[in-house]
Amino acid sequence: MTRQTVHGNGTDGGGTGRGGTATPERWREREDEDSLFRQLRLTVRQGMEVDGTTPAGAWEALTQVGAWEFALPIEKDGLDLGQAVLAMVCEEAGNAMQPVPLPDTLLALDLISGLGPVGSDTADGLLDRVRTGELPLAVPGRLPDPRGTLPPGITWKPDGDTGGIVLTGTGGPFAAGVGAGALLVLAGGPDGPCVALVELPAADVLVRPLRDHGGGAVSGAVFDGTRLPAGAVLLRGLAAERALARVGLRAAVHQASLLAGITAAALTAVVSRIRGRQQFGQALVKHQGPRLRVAGLLARLDAVRWAVGDAARDLDEGRLTPGEAAGLIALTAETTLDVTRDAVHLHGASGLVRDALVAGCYRRAAWEALRCGRPAQLWDTAAHTP
Incomplete structure (x- = not known):
């Protein structure tokens, strides 16, 4: 799809106000934002407008401005700038209209960074890969609702032979402008919810492109008795x-x-x-x-x-x-x-x-x-x- 930049005077590109500078749209500014927050917003917006003309460029722009560090706690070598900043990043990414799995990756970062000592080695390696932009993480299907309830679609059951789990079901759609390096699978099962990480490509996991009607690349994921080892399961049961x-x-x-x-x-x-x-x-x-x-x-x-x-x-x-x-x-x-x-x-x-x-x-x-x-x-x- 094409990307269109419209300035405050309603012209496509090059619109200027007094003194030859672009006039910001009133509905994209908030009067209560302090100068530091407004400057951070401008930095993210400029990165998306200059480099984010393609999904890959938008992902690189988010990485360059440090969006993943914004989300991580201090103890994970992040900046922990808070949810107001992350909400601003999501808004600017939505306005850029590039189909990147931003909310999915932020959700994954939140879950992975909160694993604690049990998953410290695995978590640190995953977080480092996300920081460099190497590992976009997508959630197939719906996100959890505000109560943490998972929608139907993907189910899991214990795999008695390996101690891992078996996934069955279909999840989608999710933004696929940038090919996901891994899927964060949220599944329901006999012992409650389960959160698993599936590195792609994987056997018995079909990432299926869905029809793009102009809103950007979209995919779904099909799990047909997919067996995952115990190490791929991040959380299950009460902890999940x-x-x-x-x-x-x-x-x-x-x-x-x-x-x-x-x-x-x-x-x-x-x-x-x-x-x-x-x-x-x-x-x-x-x-x-x-x-x-x-x-x-x-x-x-x-x-x-x-x-x-x-x-x-x-x-x-x-x-x-x-x-x-x-x-x-x-x-x-x-x-x-x-x-x-x-x-x-x-x-x-x-x-x-x-x-x-x-x-x-x-x-x-x-x-x-x-x-x-x-x-x-x-x-x-x-x-x-x-």
């Missing part, structure tokens, strides 16, 4: 339940941030379109109907971005509850689906072109918005979970 409950909250915030970025990308394209498209002898933006409609979409995005930022700070301070996280991802998913659909409509026939940015946003949102669960189910969780 506790770890997934912790990372489920973070995955919800990261995925919500990614969706907010995709929404911003769609609206950037819409603003450019209505400013440049002529109807009845004047720009479409001069007509009250489209203008008010876009203003409403921008207001919804603003509300989502504030909600995500507040949730990230609450998560840093240990105040975010599973019910609140479920409501956040439900709100963000619904907003992304609504905004990208309306963006296609406001573009007219050009919004249906496969390689158009707004069509890519719409098609990618169709599956990214469901990775933590369906909005209706999440609203129910929010209503019945403290």
Whole structure:
């Protein structure tokens, strides 16, 4: 798919404001961000805009700015900058519209760095490989919901012969613009959940490309009696339940941030379109109907971005509850689906072109918005979970 950069004056590239500098879009800035955070955001954004014009370039840009160190605790030689910073990175990556498994890798880093002394040697080697950009980690299928509950799809059972496990089932879709070096498999079984790491390529694991409708490369994974040794199993049973409950909250915030970025990308394209498209002898933006409609979409995005930022700070301070996280991802998913659909409509026939940015946003949102669960189910969780 093609990538489109739209500046604050609504032109494609090269747009300038006063003094010849690009005017930032209002809906991509937050007034409460301090100068250091804003500079960090600018660094990530520039890296994605300059080098992130392809999935491989976007992955390299994230590695170069140190995104993986942002996520790791101090004791793992990371920077531990907090969830607000990680949410910002996810938002900027979503806005770049490159199909890289960023929330998946952040979830994997969270789980691996929390293994403790038992998995220290294995964990340190994996973390070093992720730091260098060598090991993109993808989660086939849905992410855990804010309570840490796993969706059906992949099951495991003990392998009595080797002491390992046997995986069966199908997981997908997941972003595959950068080929995953390993899959972090979240499976349910007779003794509770299980978290396993499958290095690729692997016997009896089929990574199957799914149809790309313009939103970027997507794949699914099929496990047909896949046998994994005991060393590939990171967590199982009660330990896995506790770890997934912790990372489920973070995955919800990261995925919500990614969706907010995709929404911003769609609206950037819409603003450019209505400013440049002529109807009845004047720009479409001069007509009250489209203008008010876009203003409403921008207001919804603003509300989502504030909600995500507040949730990230609450998560840093240990105040975010599973019910609140479920409501956040439900709100963000619904907003992304609504905004990208309306963006296609406001573009007219050009919004249906496969390689158009707004069509890519719409098609990618169709599956990214469901990775933590369906909005209706999440609203129910929010209503019945403290």
